[in-house]
Amino acid sequence: MNASQDNDTLIPPLPERPLGRTSWQVFVGSMRAFLLREMMNQFGRSRLGYVWALAEPAATVAVLAGLHAVVRGGHHALYGESPIVFFVFGAVPYFLYANVVAAAQGVCNSQKGLFNYRQIKPIDVLLARGVIDGLMMVGVAVVFLAGWWWLGHSLPLSDPLQLLWALFSLFVLGVSVGLVFEVFGTIYPDLRKVISMLTRPMFFISGVFFTIDMMPSGLREVLLWNPVLHGVDLTRGAVLPEYESPASWSYLWGFILVAQFIGLAAYRRYLYRLI
Amino acid sequence: MIQVHNLTKSYPLEGFSRYFVFRGISFELPSRTHVGIVGRNGAGKSTLLRLLGGMELPDTGQVRSDGLISPPLGLSSGFAQKISGRNNARFICRINGDDNAAARERVEFIREFSELGEFFERPVETYSSGMKARLAFSISMSFRYDYYLIDELTAVGDQKFRAKAQATFAEKKGQASIIMVSHNLQALQRDCEVGLYMSPRGPLYFDDIGEAIAAYKKDQNTR
Numbered sequence: 001m002n003a004s005q006d007n008d009t010l011i012p013p014l015p016e017r018p019l020g021r022t023s024w025q026v027f028v029g030s031m032r033a034f035l036l037r038e039m040m041n042q043f044g045r046s047r048l049g050y051v052w053a054l055a056e057p058a059a060t061v062a063v064l065a066g067l068h069a070v071v072r073g074g075h076h077a078l079y080g081e082s083p084i085v086f087f088v089f090g091a092v093p094y095f096l097y098a099n100v101v102a103a104a105q106g107v108c109n110s111q112k113g114l115f116n117y118r119q120i121k122p123i124d125v126l127l128a129r130g131v132i133d134g135l136m137m138v139g140v141a142v143v144f145l146a147g148w149w150w151l152g153h154s155l156p157l158s159d160p161l162q163l164l165w166a167l168f169s170l171f172v173l174g175v176s177v178g179l180v181f182e183v184f185g186t187i188y189p190d191l192r193k194v195i196s197m198l199t200r201p202m203f204f205i206s207g208v209f210f211t212i213d214m215m216p217s218g219l220r221e222v223l224l225w226n227p228v229l230h231g232v233d234l235t236r237g238a239v240l241p242e243y244e245s246p247a248s249w250s251y252l253w254g255f256i257l258v259a260q261f262i263g264l265a266a267y268r269r270y271l272y273r274l275i
Numbered sequence: 276m277i278q279v280h281n282l283t284k285s286y287p288l289e290g291f292s293r294y295f296v297f298r299g300i301s302f303e304l305p306s307r308t309h310v311g312i313v314g315r316n317g318a319g320k321s322t323l324l325r326l327l328g329g330m331e332l333p334d335t336g337q338v339r340s341d342g343l344i345s346p347p348l349g350l351s352s353g354f355a356q357k358i359s360g361r362n363n364a365r366f367i368c369r370i371n372g373d374d375n376a377a378a379r380e381r382v383e384f385i386r387e388f389s390e391l392g393e394f395f396e397r398p399v400e401t402y403s404s405g406m407k408a409r410l411a412f413s414i415s416m417s418f419r420y421d422y423y424l425i426d427e428l429t430a431v432g433d434q435k436f437r438a439k440a441q442a443t444f445a446e447k448k449g450q451a452s453i454i455m456v457s458h459n460l461q462a463l464q465r466d467c468e469v470g471l472y473m474s475p476r477g478p479l480y481f482d483d484i485g486e487a488i489a490a491y492k493k494d495q496n497t498r
Binding site for chain 2: 009010011012014015016017018019021025026029030032033034036037038040041042043044045112113114115116117118119120271272275
């Protein structure tokens with residue numbers, strides 16, 4: 001069909017896009033568009049992309065459960081009916097946080113071309129990536145619970161609402177911390193190295209394979225400064241019926257608010273250098 | 276009309292020093308008139324264009340306009356590599372607020388205008404640079420703007436497509452502005468009406484593109 005070339009105009013009248021949208025409408029529209037695009041793009045990158053999301057926590061759980069079986073033998077001193085449940089609900093919340101932080105890293109530099117469209121700002125990309133990675137981890141939890149139930153076990157959920165709330169808290173924590181790291185890491189690239197060095201032991205001190213009350217009291221006071229430990233422990237408290245988590249919601253959310261404030265303030269201040 | 280008022284833009288150098296691309300410049304560009312911007316390398320032409328489009332934020336000063344300013348045309352760095360040209364086009368429609376029906380109509384226009392054929396359904400990573408530029412150009416042209424920004428439109432595809440692009444500019448005359456940065460002075464002379472010369476003394480506006488080019492050439496010869 002060469003109709004457009006035969007007419008005198010090259011550009012036929014096309015639908016007008018809505019003008020004068022509020023900034024909230026622009027934000028929601030861009031987020032939706034970017035989410036769809038990223039999901040397609042990730043699937044295009046590797047057909048197994050979503051399977052790999054399952055692999056990392058699954059491998060972690062397998063290694064931890066294996067080690068536990070070797071070291072402790074048959075008699076486990078963990079909460080819950082099975083060490084597998086115990087480790088799954090350490091690995092899922094931890095990787096939820098860690099993957100959301102990781103997803104935020106490098107968005108400013110890798111998506112520079114996108115910021116030519118004024119509708120898209122780094123924070124949109126950061127949030128959308130975080131949502132995708134966060135949802136993947138929630139998916140992992142759902143897959144595990146469904147599989148656990150299918151194998152004939154009872155569903156180990158003592159407080160589903162608290163579980164959702166704890167996972168959501170870790171997601172917000174990941175976005176906030178990721179924003180702080182990304183803003184300062186983009187402005188001072190050397191800082192990225194320091195950050196990655198400092199956050200390397202996070203896996204070991206965030207309660208993936210222990211609860212707060214398993215720690216000796218001297219160590220406990222130090223570890224409790226880590227907000228991720230609070231989040232992971234609260235997740236476990238929501239899942240294991242006999243475990244009452246001593247972690248603090250107010251410390252976790254206090255930390256989130258402070259990190260979020262610093263991140264957003266720095267983002268606002270340095271936006272002109274991020275795009 | 277685009278009003279640029281007291282605009283300053285600088286970039287950090289090593290240490291605490293800064294490089295000032297321009298300091299406190301002010302000028303006006305008319306609407307519905309094609310503008311050619313000339314100047315030496317590093318005179319701040321591209322930076323100015325990016326500031327006009329809001330891709331970068333100035334240190335001080337402001338840009339005011341009475342109409343819509345496009346993103347720089349023919350810019351292909353924003354595409355997702357693993358998804359098709361169609362899906363990339365649809366993404367741009369969505370962030371501009373199109374509903375599904377409007378997006379479908381617009382994407383159909385983009386498919387036809389870009390003349391990509393079956394490549395329109397293939398991932399962008401399989402495109403040649405000219406094909407990418409054609410897709411980007413077609414997407415920009417599918418939206419109505421009052422000011423279209425173009426930074427060096429040398430890469431827009433082959434001879435045939437370039438002629439088409441030029442015909443589009445001619446068609447836009449009297450309806451919209453095209454603000455074009457180029458080192459191809461003949462193209463500017465042909466496509467533009469008024470000119471802005473980014474001289475070392477600051478921007479100089481000329482009502483006739485020929486005068487702007489003459490001033491630029493004269494400066495170069497005296498050096």
